[in-house]
Amino acid sequence: MEVFFQLIEDADALKAAVGELRRSNRIGFDTETTELDPHKGELRLVQFSDARNNYLIDLRKFAAGGETATAESLAPLRELLSDASVMKIAHNAKFDAKWVRHHLGCELNGIFDTYLASLIIAAGDTDRRHSLADAAQYFCGIELDKSMQVSDWSAAELSRSQLEYAARDAAIMRQLCEQMTERLANDALERTAALEFECLMPITQMELNGFHLDTGRWREKLERVRAAQEKAADELQNMLSSGVAQASLFGRSEINLDSNQQVTDALLGLGIPVPASMQAWQLQPLAEQYPVIGKLLEYRAAAKSMTSFGENILEFIEPSTGRIHADFRQIGAPTGRFSCSNPNLQQIPHERDYRRCFTAEPGNKLVIADYSQIELRILAEFSGDERFIDAFVSGQDFHAATASQVFGVRPEDVTDDQRTFAKRLNFGIVYGIGASRFGLMTGLSQSDAENTMRRYFGTFRRLDEYLRSEGKRLIEERTARTASGRLLRLRFDENLREAVSSAKRYGLNMQIQGTSADILKRALRLLHDSIARTSARLVNIVHDEVILECAAGDADQAAKTLEEAMTAAALEYLARVPVKVDSHIADDWTKEPVRTQAQSGLGG
DNA sequence: GTGAAGGGCCAC
DNA sequence: AAACGTGGCCCTTCAC
Numbered sequence: 001m002e003v004f005f006q007l008i009e010d011a012d013a014l015k016a017a018v019g020e021l022r023r024s025n026r027i028g029f030d031t032e033t034t035e036l037d038p039h040k041g042e043l044r045l046v047q048f049s050d051a052r053n054n055y056l057i058d059l060r061k062f063a064a065g066g067e068t069a070t071a072e073s074l075a076p077l078r079e080l081l082s083d084a085s086v087m088k089i090a091h092n093a094k095f096d097a098k099w100v101r102h103h104l105g106c107e108l109n110g111i112f113d114t115y116l117a118s119l120i121i122a123a124g125d126t127d128r129r130h131s132l133a134d135a136a137q138y139f140c141g142i143e144l145d146k147s148m149q150v151s152d153w154s155a156a157e158l159s160r161s162q163l164e165y166a167a168r169d170a171a172i173m174r175q176l177c178e179q180m181t182e183r184l185a186n187d188a189l190e191r192t193a194a195l196e197f198e199c200l201m202p203i204t205q206m207e208l209n210g211f212h213l214d215t216g217r218w219r220e221k222l223e224r225v226r227a228a229q230e231k232a233a234d235e236l237q238n239m240l241s242s243g244v245a246q247a248s249l250f251g252r253s254e255i256n257l258d259s260n261q262q263v264t265d266a267l268l269g270l271g272i273p274v275p276a277s278m279q280a281w282q283l284q285p286l287a288e289q290y291p292v293i294g295k296l297l298e299y300r301a302a303a304k305s306m307t308s309f310g311e312n313i314l315e316f317i318e319p320s321t322g323r324i325h326a327d328f329r330q331i332g333a334p335t336g337r338f339s340c341s342n343p344n345l346q347q348i349p350h351e352r353d354y355r356r357c358f359t360a361e362p363g364n365k366l367v368i369a370d371y372s373q374i375e376l377r378i379l380a381e382f383s384g385d386e387r388f389i390d391a392f393v394s395g396q397d398f399h400a401a402t403a404s405q406v407f408g409v410r411p412e413d414v415t416d417d418q419r420t421f422a423k424r425l426n427f428g429i430v431y432g433i434g435a436s437r438f439g440l441m442t443g444l445s446q447s448d449a450e451n452t453m454r455r456y457f458g459t460f461r462r463l464d465e466y467l468r469s470e471g472k473r474l475i476e477e478r479t480a481r482t483a484s485g486r487l488l489r490l491r492f493d494e495n496l497r498e499a500v501s502s503a504k505r506y507g508l509n510m511q512i513q514g515t516s517a518d519i520l521k522r523a524l525r526l527l528h529d530s531i532a533r534t535s536a537r538l539v540n541i542v543h544d545e546v547i548l549e550c551a552a553g554d555a556d557q558a559a560k561t562l563e564e565a566m567t568a569a570a571l572e573y574l575a576r577v578p579v580k581v582d583s584h585i586a587d588d589w590t591k592e593p594v595r596t597q598a599q600s601g602l603g604g
Numbered sequence: 605g606t607g608a609a610g611g612g613c614c615a616c
Numbered sequence: 617a618a619a620c621g622t623g624g625c626c627c628t629t630c631a632c
Contacts, residue, residue: 258627260611279612304613307626333622337616344624347615375616431620440619450617501618509621513616517622543616543622 005054005167009061011073017048017055018076022086024050026112028173029088031096032166034154038102038208039320044153046077046100049170056166058158059103074104084109089173091115091132094330097204107201114173116196116331117180120189123479123487124334124510136172139179144172192486192518196330199521202528203328206538210323211345212549214588215314217357222310224353229302233257236299239292240266257299267292308347309354316343328541335510336486336517337543346542348589358540358589365555367536369562369583370545371519371570373398375430377577378483378515383466384576387459392577399423406452406459425456429463430512432505470511471504480507482514483573484522515573516544523569530561540589547589555585 008014021027028049035041046057057077062070080086081100088108090096092115097108118135122128133144151162158166184193236257255262260278267274272290275282280297287294316324324343332339340346348354360366371377376398380388391401396411403422404411424442425433439449457464474480480488488510492503520541527538527546536550536558546566550558563581570579584591 256628259629261628277611300612304626308614308624312625329623332624335622337622339623340615341624344615347613347624349614428620431622432618433620434618436619438620498619504618505621513622516616545616 003054003164003167003171005056005163007163008055008057011062014057014062014073015076017057018080020053021048021050021055021080024086026087026089026174026177028054028170028177029090029093029096030166030170030173031099032153032162033099037318038098039318039325042154043099043103045158045166047166047170048080049167049173051174054167054171056163078104078106082106082109086110087112087177089114089177091135091169091173091176093200094204094207097201098208101204101208108204109201111197111200112177112180113197113200114176114180116200117177117184117193119331120192120196120486121180121183121187123187123489125489125491126334132169132172135176139183140172140175142172142175144169187487188485189487190485192336192482192484195484195518195521195525198525199330202524202538203330205528206541207325207328209537209539209549210318210321210325211539211547212323212359212361213313213317214357214359215317217359218314221353221357222306225302225305225310229299229306232295232299232302236292236295239295240270242270257296258303263296305349309349313343330521333513334488335514336482336484336521337513338517338520338541345540352590355589360549360552360587363552364549365552365585365587366539366589367548367550367555367558367562367583367585368545368589369547369559369566369581371516371566372580372582374516374519374544374570374579375512376426377570377574377579378512378519379430379463381574381577382470382511383460383463385460385462385466388463389577395578399426402426402459406456421452422456425453429467431509467508471508474504474507475500480510480514482511482518484515484518486514486518488514519570519573520544520546522572523566526569527562527565530565531558534558534561536561559583559585 006013006017008017028047030047031043032045032047033041033043043059046059048055048057059074062073065073081088081104087110089112091113093108093111093113097111100106100108114132114135115130118128118130118138122130128134128138136142136144145165151159151165153162184190237254240255240263255266257263264274264278270292272286272292275286280300283293283297287297313324316326318325324345326340326345327342329339329341338346348358373392377392380392387405388402391398391405394401399422400411400414400419403414403418406422407414407418409418421442424438428438428441435450435453436446438444438453439446442449444452474490475494478490480490488507490503490507492499494500520543523546524538524541531537531548534550534557535554536548538546539549540547546562548558548562563583566581567579570581
């Protein structure tokens, strides 16, 4: 296939091309780079495509004229990229937006992302793939050859086939967008798509901002854990081998403590009744009777810390910024939740010793805000249950308020046990908890657990009714939707009872969890706009929590701005239930300032 | 040697 | 009557 293109290598040609492109309301957009990380490589090519032509801008040709001249000659390009009224269609636009922001110094606005659109349209179908080649095949029936993607984009002169490849990728975008727009409309997914597209630049900026890690503090903690792990490992080896002393005449027998198979054999040798599952919550009850079980749990905790939250995290620090730039997947789960990796900043242990390592740089502060009980508020809104809503409207401790209603006592007379039962149920309801699981976590017998749940649903009648009727609808229609309209198609075998109830739990939870994600994404857009000309920078998000870093003097204002954005976003989706956002200003990612350095080890 | 699957555990 | 949802990362085990 012959692909036409125009190579742009000087300021006049660029100006003319941009003038042409501006006559289109939708243009295909792509970039080619010499590396995957914008901190490391060069932005080599920028490609645009309209109905008539494909333009390839070789940025290396613009770099020759000195910085001021380069900036001036590239001005039309920057204006085009940041102009939200010109739609730029790109696949995984976050990638291109990062390079544009970092190397050209402007935002990418007016995005239609065919990668995100593909995910939104797939509606949770995990069989579908979402690369550009997959999308081109699925939506347009076109076979794309991606072999040039990994070619040498740093070559002095790009080859004909490289240029044709680059032009073709941009050219296909408009076609793809047309097909996807129709599909989005057919499934009423336009609002979700707009929400995702508008969230792209905030996430791009957050990845570029990075989160600062105090390596000194991290290493100190690491050494304490290392010592604890070595001690626990040594003691555990001794305890396990004592039961099988005859196995080795030359000291104790070494077993792999990370192998559950070997550990189980050793425990059985000691005459310990080992549960089928070796999970901590199963082993915990045995720890009192068998010290070796307690030691195993101690070892496991230290080993987990060492491997998941040890030296490896330090390797993610980008030398040029001294910060961690994790990867955030905007649609990380079919619910619409984010996922995060390399490293996962959403699973840093809550323990103070870890969180205090994530800091504001000198002269800065962190502003930390989170939604209070956002998922339960969403459930209250969906169900329309007056008493459930009242527990939020009253503004008092939600779990105590629900306990008061469930157990029919005055709020001040709620016992700790009653509050704990209510709290566990409140959280469990969102996941579709059953009586047996509730009993296991509270220590209630099966029948007591059932009675307590009956009491709970007897109190919140509309909530019960909502969960039943909505569950029924989910199974009949096989679709779940969040407040923004995000869609999940449920696939299950209606002949299998467990498959049906599992689909019910999945769908009900998706609507709540996904609406929470909708709200966060909307908040990030509002925030992005309102902090644009301030010192505040987005540095991390954890599902219902947002963390900014800003100049110390701006912290009060940033906290106010952040609270306003988060509140306004939630109010776009919640009509009856009040929203609560808690925020505070700190030097690190902890609630209160650290007074003295903790000297104790792991404890125990 | 490499990769998938499964167990376990961190977060919300 | 009802066996709690979403991720990522590390390790071992096992098949190729």
